[in-house]
Amino acid sequence: MTDEETPDLPSTPLITLADLIKPHEVDGEDDRETRVRRSLRARLSYYSPLRIFMAIVILAGIGYFGTKQVQNVIASSVKVKSEFFAPYVDTTLTPTYQFQDANQNVAKQTILGFITAPPSGTCTPSWGGYYSIASAESQINLTRRLVEYQNLGGTAIISFGGQRGRHLSTVCTSPSALASVYSQVISTYHTPAIDLDTEGSALNDFAAMNRRAQALRLLESQYPKLQVWLTLPVATNGLQENALGVVRTMLTHRVRLAGINVMTMDYGVPTSNMAATIESSLKATELQLANEFTHHGLHLTAKQIFNRMGATVEIGQNSDYGEIFTTSDARSLAAFVLRNSLRRLSMWSLNRDAPCPTAFGNQEIYSNTCSGTQQSSLQFSNIFNHALTGSITNRHQVILAPNDISTNPANAPYPIWQPNFPYPEHYKVVWNGYVYQAKYYNQGTQPTQTYQYSFQTPWLLIGPVLKTDHAPSIPKLPPGTYPAWNAKQAYSTGANVEIGGEGYQAKYYNQGDNPTAALINPSTSPWKPLFTLPGEPALN
Structure with missing residues (x-):
């Protein structure tokens, strides 16, 4: 069998002795031992003391080596896989982080957070309560960016929950309804793995925990290769009782867990050595999981347990004062991960993997867009990515097939690039079947123009045009508005007119100049449109 065909333990139910040996073999083993003991009792007068002693030794050996053999089968069935790096991205944070751009993300896999319930509290998925699944397409081009990330060999992992989000398991009142929502997200983004970030009040909602575990069990037949990760807060002495309760609930319901990731951050105690504190909490967690796994019939070595664990650090200044995770800590932790075969290392977040502006000074200030510690851009990502070369899956996950990508101008969701059009920052255009966004004001620079260095282009590649896209529609004015x-009429500055249901305003005195020319070359047109295309900056 190939490595893909051999299911490793995290993606299979927990194994007990009865799972490893066929029922008739277990019964037969019991029968043999019973018969031997009965025979010993019946024939004590016949056997010599030496024979009795040897029989006892043999029986003990059967028990010991039988148990030892089962443990060895369990251990050998669990393959230790290579360590991988997967940073989180705060998907809804402004400015939008372009994780699909190789200049802004070096990781082979990226975790997008967070899917939550919407503010209305209905059992429907949203991105952090800000975007529905549909509006995430139109407003932040999420699927398009995922396709581009895949084109670069990346894999996206979807995270549910988070610190501030309302967990779907608390508003979906049945396991089947919750499973349906999970399925909608998984099928939309074709992700090979999901991450369940459980913290805050969600740690103490036992009913929601059970619904979630039951929902995941319902999903297993639909997505047999789906990897499920738990993400939980951790203290310096390991998982607290409510976090352990989340693990127990999953194990009790026999959910196929790929691993348990702990948030090694915000310990609440100032420390001069974050790496050492993190390593201690990981070792404590490993001992706790060894106990939990054993209780549920799973016997693993320390290295195999570490290989079912992950750690998420908060780079730079943590939320708690006195906790700063430096680039030196990153190197130490990466070495610990490799020594112990910790399966996953994540960080919060790619949005923060940059030095703070000099205006911040040397103050220990927490920011969502910079780390608050001395570093170069993407230095934490580069340290982790260089050390941890594994990937979450050996299978290339297809988000969209090539025939789902369109070069038909009718599908272009943004205006086709024009050489004479001045494009302000953030303006999006379509060129040769791909969507580009202006990084800064530019005019006459073709999006596909090549440069010696990638940072020289004024355009950011967002992703391909999809066959599900369509041309944007300009809102029509009610008849008679202007x-x-x-x-033949002369128009003074500020005059408003209507043409084809669209409104325009005169920038200066003119006569005979068609207002629609402003859409091709606004710099030479005496007119400016009184509308914007959906999601675009205003045209001046």
Whole structure:
């Protein structure tokens, strides 16, 4: 069998002795031992003391080596896999982090957070309560960016929950309804793995925990290769009782867990050595999980347990004062991960993997867009990515097939690039079947123009045009809102006219200049449109 065909333990139910040996073999083993003991009792007068002693030794050996053999089968069935790096991205944070851009993300896999319930509290998925699944397409081009990330060989992992989000398991009142929501997200983004970030009040909602475990069990037949990770807070002495309760609930319901990731941050105690504190909490967690696994019939070595664990650090200044995770700590932790075969290392977050502006000074200030410690851009990512070369899956996950990508201008969701059009920052255009966004004001620079260095282009590649895309529609004015444009009439500055249901305003005195020319070359047109395309900056 190939490595893909051999299911490793995290993606299979927990194994007990009865799972490893066929029922008739277990019964037969019991029968043999019973018969031998009965025979010994019945024939004590026949056997010599030496024979009795040897029989006892043999029986003990059967028990010991039988148990030892089962443990060895369990241990050998669990393959230790290579360590991988997967940073989190705060998907809804402004400015939008372009994780699909190789200049802004070096990782082979990225965790997108967070899917939560919407503010209305209905059992439907949203991105942090800000975007529905549909509006995430139109407003932040999420699927398009995922396709581009995949084109670069990346894999996206979807995270549910988070610190501030309302967990779907608390509003979906049945396991089947919750499973349906999970399925919607998984099928939309074709992710090979999901991350369940449980913290805050969600740690103490026992009913929601059970619904979630039951929902995941329902999903297993639909997505047999789906990897499920738990993400939980950790203290310096390991998982607290409510976090352990989340693990127990999953194990009790026999959910196929890929691993348990702990948030090694915000310990609440100032420390001069964050790496050492993190390593201590990971070792404590390993001992706790060894006990939990054993209780549920799973016997693993320390290295195999570490290989079912992950750690998420908060780079730079942590939320708690006196806790700063430096680049030196990152190197130490990466070495610990490799020594112990910790399966996953994550960080919060890619949005923060940059030095703070000099205006911040040397103050220990927490920011969502910089680390608050001395570093170069993406230095934490580069340290972790260089050390941890594994990937979460050996299978290339197809988000969209090539025939789902369109070069038909009719599918272009943004205007086709024009050489004479001045494009302000954030303006999006389509060129040769791909969507580009202006990094800064530019005019006459073709999006596909090549440069010696990638940072020299004024365009950011967002991703391909999809066959599900369509041309944007310009809102039509109610009839009679403005007078119809007349080529023979002279118009003074500020005059408003209507042409084809669209409104325009005169920038200066003019006569005979068609207002629609402003859409091709606004710099030479005496007119400016009184509308914007959906999601675009205003045209001046």
